[in-house]
Amino acid sequence: MEDLLQIGVITRPHGVHGEVKVFPMTDDVRRFKKxxxxxxxxxxxxxxxxxxxxxxxxxxxxxxxxxxxxxESVQKYCNKGIFVTxxxxxxxxxxxxxxxxLIGMKTIDDEGNTSGTITDVIETGANDVYxxxxxxxxxxxxxxxxxxxxxxxxDEGLMKIHILDGLLE
Numbered sequence: 001m002e003d004l005l006q007i008g009v010i011t012r013p014h015g016v017h018g019e020v021k022v023f024p025m026t027d028d029v030r031r032f033k034k035x036x037x038x039x040x041x042x043x044x045x046x047x048x049x050x051x052x053x054x055x056x057x058x059x060x061x062x063x064x065x066x067x068x069x070x071x072e073s074v075q076k077y078c079n080k081g082i083f084v085t086x087x088x089x090x091x092x093x094x095x096x097x098x099x100x101x102l103i104g105m106k107t108i109d110d111e112g113n114t115s116g117t118i119t120d121v122i123e124t125g126a127n128d129v130y131x132x133x134x135x136x137x138x139x140x141x142x143x144x145x146x147x148x149x150x151x152x153x154x155d156e157g158l159m160k161i162h163i164l165d166g167l168l169e
Contacts, residue, residue: 004039004046004083005100007031008061012078018068022061022082031090032061040065041080101154107132107161110150115161116140132161140167 008022024032032054039046050066063082068074089098099121109115120131121144128144142148142161151160 004085005089005098006081006083007038008082010040010074010077010080010082011060013071013074014057014062016071017064018070018074019062019064020074020077021057022063023059024061026090028090029056029061032056032063035063035084037088038065039083039085040077041083043076046083095152097152097154102130102152102159105152105154105157105159107159109160110162115163118159130159138168142167 007026008024010020011023012021013019014021022032032051035051035054037048037050039048049068052064052066054064055062065074092098102118102121105118107115107118114135116132116134118130119133122129122131122141130140130142130144130149132140132142134140140163142163148162148164149159150162151158153159
């Protein structure tokens with residue numbers, strides 16, 4: 001399991017006082033209002049910093065970090081990730097998972113045979129779709145619905161799936 005979870009990407013500076021425009025990579029953008037500290041992907045490793053403020057602008061979040069007061073101080077973080085630790089992550093509900101935990105997860109079929117590996121999670125709005133590379137080289141787009149996903153064991157890295165008729169044709 002990943003220790004750090006990505007919640008956004010800094011796209012560019014915003015204004016002249018060290019604010020940054022962030023593209024959120026989380027289902028709940030309100031989490032940024034409660035963000036006290038975060039981890040920035042730096043050139044020489046990750047750094048932990050404090051967040052002073054968060055506001056929303058269109059599909060972006062405008063963040064202000066403590067000690068970053070100029071455009072120059074934030075410019076080097078453009079196109080870099082913003083992360084939180086698992087301890088600081090939002091609490092998940094029943095049958096909710098972090099995408100980072102699903103990517104690379106092995107899938108097993110109804111008979112208990114390994115069938116493939118999850119390579120991506122596509123967020124469609126209605127329900128997510130798991131992009132699975134099957135062991136035989138085929139690709140399966142599996143809807144993340146109860147009829148298809150029978151069990152998820154994050155600790156073991158296994159998902160038991162049922163492939164509905166017509167999904168592989």
